[in-house]
Every structure is written in structure tokens, then in C-alpha cells.
Amino acid sequence: MSTWRDIILADFREPVPPLSLVADPDHLLLDEILLSSLKDIQVEFIQYGDPVAFRYLFESRYRKVLEERTLRLLVQVNDVPLEQMPYDLLQMGRKLTYRMQTIFPKLSPQVVKQLDARDLDDLYAVYGQYQGSASHGETCDFILRRVFKVAYDMIDDETELVKYLLSKHYRQKQYPEVIESYLIEQLQRKKELNKLPLAELVKSPSFFYSYLQNQWIEYLQTLQEQPMASKEVGLQDGIYGKGKTHPFADEDVYRLLDNLFIEGYLKPVEGINSEHLPQWTHVGLVTDPSLDHKNRLAGLMANLKEKLQAIGNYRDWMNVVPLYGEIKDLILYTNLDQDENILGEVKAIEAGLDAQFELWMIRNYGNLQNLPYLPRPVMLHQVPHYIASKRHAKAAMVVLDGMSYVQWVQIRKYLQTKSFTFEEQSVFAWAPSITSISRQALFYGEMPVYFPHTLGTTRKEEAAWKLFWENHDVFKAYTGYEKSLGRKEGAYQSPDSLQKPSLKVLGLVIDTIDNLVHTALQGQHGLYSELKLWLEKGYLTGLLADLINKGFEVYLTSDHGNKESRGIGRIPEGVLAETRGERVRIYKDKMLRDKAAAAYSSMAWPGPGLPEDVHILLAKSGEAFIQEGENVVSHGGISLEEVVVPFIHITSNNNLKRF
Template structure:
């Protein structure tokens, strides 16, 4: 028996004696990092075919001249015919999920997450049932996701299931969600619960948990105050008193996922409940929280493999850093910086070896990189739905924690994810990639400026069949007092697609006189103006579906001294130097203490030299907040869907 689900695909692609292999992949099987790494080991350069114009351009510029250097694997996820000149004399094939899992129902297979195919391959081998949708689905729910839905008949069991799904970040496909919703709705005990929301959205589930916890504490308080010797049956039988449920609740409080409840100063609270109560003396719980996060980060760091693991990790490290900065305790801030440095040693190594793989991955079902964002917006958009994309220029996951806290207090909830920025993490590179939906290689003429963003944004949507008058773009928002009149999405009734740049965080970054302290306090002052709250509330009122993201994050760095190369260097950043001449680039790389970048996805005459972690090419000893490099806090940025509770 084959050891891996994609061995059959590798076998199929192993022998063709030609320079280009063309693959039709309508089942998104190549949406897999391990498979792409294997193909690379087989000598393939993997390229996703978007359309014939951009592919021809890429092929002529990058591959034709060095054809003997590469074996090219070009794949499409669409039902198209490749241009004739590439088919001629080359190998043309297709890959299909039902040939890998012949015993299962094909429609059910197609709705599965591609990350689960390894585990699916294992359980497929033992399957004895029919290939009907019903049999396949029941088997997959029980054996792949290990959910015994028929024994979930109490709130305790339901809480356990929901915590298993959301806290463990088990992403389950829509078809499995629908199956569970249908089964659970048949149970009378759950008739008053919003089962659909609780299963399908982690954000909604956490809001629900917070409400339940507030209610639980209120009930307890009432009993204590009124000296009722016997706490109410609700209190006694609540799932929070179950050990398994409470253990994970403790983690959610520790990791900042759910908020604590403020208590009355005089009230005595049982020891076990204290973790969920906002204490007057926070130091002990703060220490516990940071220790807990640090332990999890170190455990995850030891077994990291895929890009998704880094997204989970930055979320935790950012929580640690933001909590430490909020405490104003220099010891904790130092410990946060040490942890960040440890993470970045491994992350830099991964970036140099693996980052290029991300470029070959398809943008759907989930975006992996910032230029995937408009593709995902288009794929998820329903007919006539209005969509707003707000790019908070320079917002790292650390600032997102601060923004999120403020928005949460104002009644918003979120579907949170992370994506990778383009390297170098400069606005002109990564923000243009967002609005164009393209890799930087394709906009070499405008790579030093952001002036073409509006044109690129409108062109992208025009290609998707959206007339230009329905598409709006704005930049430079956030510095003025908020007014509906300034927002094109609210001013013009015709707008269906809205892209906007709010660049206050980037401005605060570059003017952070006291380093990160300035950034935190300036951001707090800006958030308190409620510019963002009002903008989001007004967009929701106008029925917009809202996404927030960033083009890059930021990091702290210390100057190693300015490097004077005059006109020899093409573009100078605080953490990056760009050379149009390869010889000059190689010469500088040999002299400067810097990291040579592999230029994945960048134009030919764009050679990138990056400063080491924690360093910048500025006056020796000067401490700044900046961006441009490949630290995790610069590269992995939030991608958030915003909802109102």
C-alpha cells in the first residue's frame, strides 16, 4: 500500500520527458505544502496558471531563456484549455480526488479540507461502506474527526464538542458542520441554543461563552449576597463545573481569547473561579498567563512544519507581547522580546527554505498570502453582496490585539486568520500586491510607488466582471475626524466593492520616539476617537461584509550604523537594501552583515538584502520601530472578517 495520499500524483508526474508538465487540478490537490516540497525535490518549479496574459509574461521573462535549468509544472484550478503553444510537445494531464479515494463519495471528498487528506487516506484504507454521500459522511465524522455525535445529548457534552472544535482549531468543512447542526438540532435539550452559530463560528462561540460566564458569575453573586445556602440548579449543573470543560476555559482566559468578568470588591469568590475574574491585584494571574503562553509557544515551536503553524504561533506570541506591554513591567517586556527572538531564529530559517512554496499555493479556499485577498473576496462574495476591504497599513498581530480589544468592547466579533506579506515587507511591494491581486513580479514598473493601486484594484474587479463605477478605492484615511461624508462607500450608492487604506499605524510606527511605548499610546489615543468603530458600524449599517488586513507588520530594531553606498544602492529602507545590479548586490552581500533574500516572486532587477533580526541600517545604537525584513511580526499579518454582535 502507498504511504501517502499524494504518492500516486508524484508517480504520475515523475517520468514525462519534457520541459513543461501541464496539470488540470479542479480538486485543489496541489493546495498542499508537503506535496509542493516533494515536487521541488523532484526538480519541478511549480507555477499556478491564472490567465494566459500573466503566464506568458512570466514565462518569457523568467523561464524561456533558462529552459534547461527548470522542469516547469504549470497547474490550473479552472476548467480551461492551456494555450496551444505550451501543450505542443509537452505533457498534459489531470489529477482527480476520486482516483485517490475511490471508496468514498466524490462530492463529499471535494468538500473536505485539503489539510485533512493525510488522515483521510489512513481511514479510507479501512472503509467498508458504500460510496453514497450519507455513508461516507457518517464514517468521516466518526473516524476522521472522531466526533461521536449520537452521545451528545447534554450541554456538558455540547460544550466539550465546541471546545474540541474551536480551541483545538479543528477546521471542519461546511458539509460536516451542516451534518452536525442537523443532528444536534434534533436534540430537545439544545432547542434554545443558536446551534448553527456555535458550530460554524469560533468568534460567535467565544462571545457566547463570555455571556454564559457573566451570567454564571452573576448567579453565584446573587446566591452569596442573598445568603441562599443552596446555589441555584443552574449554577450546580452548569457545564463550567465540569472538569474537562473548565480546564479548557482556563486556557481561553490565559490566552486572552475570552474576557474576564469584573467582580464586586467585597465578594469572596471560590479559588477555582478566580482565573475568570478581573482581580484588583493582577500580578499573580499575569505571571500565570505569561508562563502558560510561553510554555505553549515552546511546545509548538518544537514541532512546527507548515505555514499554518506560524499563524497560530504569532497569535500567541503577540498576545504575550501585548500583555507584557500593557502591564508596563520592563521585566515582562524583556522576556517577551527574548521569546520573540527565539521564535524568529526558527522563523527566519523557515522563511529562507520554505517561503517560495507559498507562492505556488492557490488563493482559495483560504488565502495564504496578501495578494490572495481579493481572489478570496471574489470567491466568497454572493450575488449583489457589498464588500469592504480595509487595509490597516503596518498593523502587526501585536497591534491587532490592541485594536481587537477596543472593537470587542464596542460590540464587534471576528473570524480571525493570518496571511503572509510579501518580502521585502515594504508598503510599495506588499500593499500593491493586495490591491492588484498579483505577485510583485507582474508590477515591476510600479514597485517603488503606491500610485497605481487604485488602477490595479479596479482592473482586478473588472476582470471578475464588475464595472468600474461599482468599485471604489481610497487611501490616507484615519488622520481626520470621522465623517460619513468622507467615505466613498457611504457617499456613493453605486459602490459594491470598497478598498481603503487606513495608514495611521504606519505613521505611528515611523514617528515612535519612545519605541513601542509610543506606538501603543498613540494607537490607544486614536482608537478612543472611535474613528474605526464608527466606520465599521456605518459600513455594517449599509450592509457591507467587512474584512480587515495589513500589508506588513513592524518590529523593534537597533542601528548597526548607516551604510553609505550612494547611487550604487537602488532603494534604501531601514531594514532592507535593494540593488538593480546583481554584481553590486553580491559585492554588498559579501561586505555587509545582512541576509541575502532568494527574491521569490520579485522582478528580475530587484535584488534584496535584509538586515539581521533586531537590527537596522541606521545610526549605531539608535532604537526604532520599523519594517522591511523577514521577522514573524513583520511578515505574518492579520486577515479578519468583522461582524457586529
């Protein structure tokens, strides 16, 4: 079956010239499948951005091989017209242009260009059936109905709205802003809906789940007041008025609730007597805590297994990692791994997951660095670009160095008790997952290949951070950076950088978790306990509240995660390795790296996005280059826990109303 990608790939049939300069204003080339297809036919892809950085990369890596015709290179050009590219490149290469309007001429280009690649696939499949005009409204209507399968004219009461939103938010389906706004406008015309906070409910998963949690508590309380009428089915005439079925009494709704409670989107309610309530409500009640935990763990593992069978692209891993984090957090919280049967099943799932993720990383990780950062970032170095695109009056990026998704689940549960809400995403850290590479990429806003001279240190982070924002029209005097936060004992004290009211952008590094990781003698159980004590001291909640009260939009992320591993023995190489980590070793000489890879249980990592003279040796999943038999919590590898990290927009929920 043909796709829109075939139109582009037709220009790369043999013979392919060495250099192709491609104007791509709609970012059509930034598609995981297309980039993989180009890679399969030995066409390398780079982007033309900063002229100085591009020239360095081109001269050091590509000019010679292009002149020798031993490589084929595609350069994507967005920010300047092709005619303004450097003269020597124009002389060497052919010029191509791809536009969305060429592929979908009957639709509004302003709407279509906001769709991601998966949506373009679905649109291309039904585009031949379109009979409307190129107007904004008709294009939005067609895409909503035929691409996103939303029959919005059928959403005419609260029950239908809740069913639709449950489906949208649980499946983490994001619409382009222009289409989302069109949908909200159409729903606001419905008499039964126009008193609800539709914009917030449609746009924000966290708002919707908070709203649903409040409604769930009210529903249970109402059921308790009418036990005889509610024992079998649930309350039919609900708080919305006589003759109207409460959304939770709708069979389609309460079937969808199970996974929300299992996966932690909704919290079971304490203090409700389940004796006179329908059986289906019990998943949302605290009845027998010990049995509830076991049942929830079984549900989480079943859901994880199901998701792992359907892995296709990076988004699927982004959907898996929160579920995996919930499983690990539940085990650490309840000590369920003391049961040998449960421990064995969890270890088997973890081993299978790590093997599957490692294989996926080897095949696909190199394509991620070229994907767009909108509508959401994919890799860590894109996070500053994403924040800059929001044009906040004041923005703060708080980096919890070393935080994996497992620790984020623990932190999130604590922050929820302190009136914070979140919009959760995840991003891929840089591999190898060590601070000097991945955190630097975050503060540079660049791939590591562009900062080869500081790859082993973080001393240039502040200068890189301020330069990034200066290039985005924020003067250095208005940009702050501070690291090594969260170490002091006692109550929270505002960082020095927050004492400057003129600051518009802040980058803050809290290295508490990374320090706890490297001193975790009792493994992840010990780390869990130490993190709990640190959270209770109030530094993080104090900092977040301080930032929000001073008008900052607050984003929380991590430079890498961590993994508990067992030692396989040290590699006795002395000074031959430039970096000797517990799960990674870095060499300047490829032959030395390959020799070590052949001699020890390890893997040679190809190093996409790294300088050419950096050669990586990684420990295998669950293993570390330390004394044989010792346990350690560390990082540097390419396991899911180390690579896919949280990226969170944090807000206060003081303004959340009960509707």
C-alpha cells in the same frame, strides 16, 4: 508510510520531461508538502491563470531554459481544458490529469474535494476501512467520525456540546462547509440541543466565545448566591434545570477554561468576590490586577514555548502569532518589561522565535504563493480572491497600513468595547514587507512578479483594484478606492467614496499606523500610546459602523507589520541600491547585493514571487540599517511581526442574544 501524494510523485520519477501540463480540477497539487517534494527534485511549479500574465511569465522566464532542457516545469491548469491550452505548450509538454475521485473512488467527490491536505492525509490512512456508499451522508459520517474524531451521537446535552466546541474552536479546527452543515443537522435532532443557536455556535468561534462569556458571568453570579454549596466544586444544579450539571461544573470543561482566559478568548470578570468561590474559577476573575497580569504573562509565555516546539507548517505560525501579539500587548499595556527579569525572559523568547521563523521562511516561504485561497487565504494577494468567492452584495476591504498583530490586539480590545465582534484569521504578507510590494500585491490580487513596472510605487493601486473586480463581473463604476484616510483631526467624517450608494466594492487605506511607526521616537511603547489616542478619537469605529450600516461586509487587514530594531550602521552605497529602507535594500544588480551581504550584518533574500531583476538584502532580526545604537520601529524584514498580519471579518454584535 505511503500517502496520497505518492500517486502524483510517481509521475515525476527520473527521467522527468522538461514540461508537464497538469489538469488539477480538485487542486491536489496545491499542497505544501507536495510542492516541497517537487522542489526537492528540481521541478518548478506555476499556475496557468490569466493568459496574458502567464504568457509574459513563460516567455520571460521559462521558454529558453525549457528549450535548453536545464529546467523542469509543472504547469497547473484549472480554468480551461488541457486541449485548449496554447498550441506551442501542447507541443512542448506532456499532459497529466489528477482527480480526487481517482484516489478515493468509494467516497462522494463533492464532499472529499472540500478537505484540505492535512485532512486528506488522515482520510487516506483510514480509507481502506470504508464500507459505505458514495452518498453524501455516509461520506460525511465517515469523515466526521474517522478523520475529525467527532462522535456526534454522544453529544446529547449542553455539557457535552460545550466540551466539543471548546476543543474545536480553541484548536482552530475548520471543517468544510458541507461537513459542518451535516454535523449541525445531526445535532439539531437532539431534543436537549435543538433550542440552542447550534449553527452559530458550531460555525463561529467569536459567537461561541461571546456566548461562553455571557454564560460565565451568569454562572459566577449564581455561584455567589449559593456560596456554601459551591465553594469546592461549583454549582451542580445549574441554570439548565434540577438534576443537570452545569457545563462549567464539569471537570473537563473547567480544565479547558484556563487557556481561554490566559490567551484572551474570554475576559476575567470584575466585581465578583472570590472568597467563597472554588479555586479553579479564580483564573476567570479579576482579583489582584498586578498579580493577575504577571500570572497571565507567565501562562502566555509557557503556552508560546509549547507551541514553538510543535511548529511544522504555515498554519502553526498562524496559530502562534495571535499568542505572540497578546504577550507584546500585555507588556506594552502594563509596562511589565520594566522588570529586568521579565524583560530578559521575553527578549530570549523573542530572539528564539525570530531565529526559528527566519529559518522556516527561507525553507518554506516560496511554496506559500501557490497554495489555495479556500477555505481561507494564505497570502495577502489572495485576500481579494477570497472576498470575491463569498459573493457578498456589498464588500469593503479596509487596509490598516503597517498594522502588526501586536497593534491588532490593542485595536481589537478597543473595538470590543464598541460592540464589534470578529472572525479572526491571519495571512502572510509579501517579503520584503514594504508597502510598494506587499500592499500592491493586495490590490492587484497578484504576485509581485506580475507588476514589475510599478514595484516602487503605489500609484497604480486604484486601477489595479478596479481591474481585479471588473474581471470578477463588477463594473468599474461600482468599485471604489480611497487612500490616505484617518489623518484629519476631529470627529469621524464619512469618506467621499461612501457617498455613492451604487458602490458594491470598496478598497480603503488608512495609513495612520504606518505614519505612527515611522515617527515612533519612543519605540513600541510610544507607538502604543499614540495608537491609543488615535483610537479614542473615533475615526476607526465611525468608519466601521458606517460601512456596516450601509450594508457592507467588512474585512480588515494590513499590508505588513512592524518591528522595533537597533541600528547597526548605515550601508554607504549612494545610488547603488534602488530602495534604501531601514530594514531592507533592493538592488537591480545581484553582484552588488551579494557584495553588500558579505560586507555587512545582513542576509540575501532569494525573493520568491518577485521579478528576476529584483535582488533583496534584509537586515537581520532586531537590526536596522541606521546609525549604530539608535532604536527604530520599522518594517521590510521577514520577522514574524512584519510578515504574518491579521485578516479580520468584522461584524456588529448587536444581534447576539443571551441563551
